[in-house]
Amino acid sequence: MPRPAGRFAPSPTGPLHAGSLVAALASWLDARALNGRWLVRIEDVDMPRCVAGADTLILAQLAACGLHPDEPVMWQSQRSLAYSSALQQLQQRGMAFACACSRRDIEAAWQVSGQLRTRHGELVYPGTCRHGLNGKEPRAQRLRCTTDEGSDVLIDWTDRRLGPQTQNVTQAIGDFVLQRADGLWAYQLAVVVDDAAQGITHVVRGEDIADNTARQIHLQRQLGLPTPQYLHTPLVLAADGQKLSKQNGASAFDSSDPLAALRMAGAVLGIEAHGGTVADWLASAVQSWAAVFVPPLVPSLPAVSGAADQSAGDVDAGGMSGLAKPLP
Ligand SMILES: [Zn+2]
Numbered sequence: 029m030p031r032p033a034g035r036f037a038p039s040p041t042g043p044l045h046a047g048s049l050v051a052a053l054a055s056w057l058d059a060r061a062l063n064g065r066w067l068v069r070i071e072d073v074d075m076p077r078c079v080a081g082a083d084t085l086i087l088a089q090l091a092a093c094g095l096h097p098d099e100p101v102m103w104q105s106q107r108s109l110a111y112s113s114a115l116q117q118l119q120q121r122g123m124a125f126a127c128a129c130s131r132r133d134i135e136a137a138w139q140v141s142g143q144l145r146t147r148h149g150e151l152v153y154p155g156t157c158r159h160g161l162n163g164k165e166p167r168a169q170r171l172r173c174t175t176d177e178g179s180d181v182l183i184d185w186t187d188r189r190l191g192p193q194t195q196n197v198t199q200a201i202g203d204f205v206l207q208r209a210d211g212l213w214a215y216q217l218a219v220v221v222d223d224a225a226q227g228i229t230h231v232v233r234g235e236d237i238a239d240n241t242a243r244q245i246h247l248q249r250q251l252g253l254p255t256p257q258y259l260h261t262p263l264v265l266a267a268d269g270q271k272l273s274k275q276n277g278a279s280a281f282d283s284s285d286p287l288a289a290l291r292m293a294g295a296v297l298g299i300e301a302h303g304g305t306v307a308d309w310l311a312s313a314v315q316s317w318a319a320v321f322v323p324p325l326v327p328s329l330p331a332v333s334g335a336a337d338q339s340a341g342d343v344d345a346g347g348m349s350g351l352a353k354p355l356p
Contacts, residue, residue: 032062034231035066035068035231036052036068036069037071038052038068038071039072040070040071041078041082042079042280044280045273045279046289047234047263047273048234049281049292050264050293052090052093053297054261057299058259060314065098065099065227067228068090068097069103070101070102070104071219072105073104073213074212083103093289094286107218107221107222110225111213115206118206123171123250124171125157125158125169125172125203126167127156127170128157128162129153137156138151138152154202158172168209169205169206169207171204173202173204180199181246182195182197183195183245185241187238187259188259189261193241193242197242197246201242216247219240219244220247231256237260261297264296266278287304290313
């Protein structure tokens with residue numbers, strides 16, 4: 029059984045705000061409660077959106093809160109070879125294909141069929157280029173989201189906080205992008221390749237990303253990679269009820285008072301912790317997290333049925349459902 033490992037994977041588009049600290053703290057607490065490694069990965073794959081110096085600032089904010097990675101930080105901008113090799117593997121298996129469609133082409137294809145299918149403002153891909161480009165120039169690389177028999181890809185998974193989840197990736201998303209028309213690697217491919225490379229067994233991240241999980245599991249299966257367990261944390265809402273995000277101008281949390289920032293993040297997670305110093309508070313919070321989210325080990329059970337047994341590699345078969353209490 030691999031040693032448990034979790035990670036925090038921020039995009040360096042600005043400093044951490046109160047919402048991103050919740051995800052950072054939760055992933056750290058989970059790794060500590062599982063006696064595992066905690067890693068930090070800077071997701072700077074979408075380079076035009078990155079802000080110079082934001083990565084350094086984020087690492088300093090984490091350090092101020094006592095959240096120190098156990099291994100050197102990984103930068104996605106240095107991982108092109110690994111992504112390229114994963115894409116090749118998918119192409120060789122006939123799972124990745126070149127796509128010549130612009131957004132307008134995709135809209136037009138849906139209009140022909142008398143409908144326009146979108147999800148969260150994104151167009152569902154209708155599969156236009158699956159069987160060739162008709163002489164057009166390739167733009168992006170996409171992952172085929174059908175089974176080998178041509179039926180829909182149905183993904184069931186169990187979130188440790190949200191419970192059982194299901195998605196028909198073919199109908200809800202369609203063949204999604206692996207490499208963009210501008211040559212940049214897509215988030216889904218980078219995350220899946222890097223989680224496997226870093227040996228991540230437990231992904232803990234914000235609930236706004238939960239919708240990506242089915243796509244990532246489909247991709248893991250196509251690449252022959254293990255599926256981690258997933259836990260999505262509650263979001264911090266701004267005064268207007270919108271999700272707190274860098275995009276809507278959320279400001280950096282005050283790292284000059286890390287204990288106050290941690291207490292606020294802990295309250296969002298439903299963690300009761302005590303301590304007058306960062307180190308004491310964190311130690312107390314680990315106990316609280318473990319009580320809610322980490323099922324006690326039952327020594328008499330054979331290892332194969334253990335909930336934390338990553339070698340099972342299958343969240344559907346995992347024993348986490350029903351063991352983790354949902355947060356209030
Ligand atoms: Zn296309």
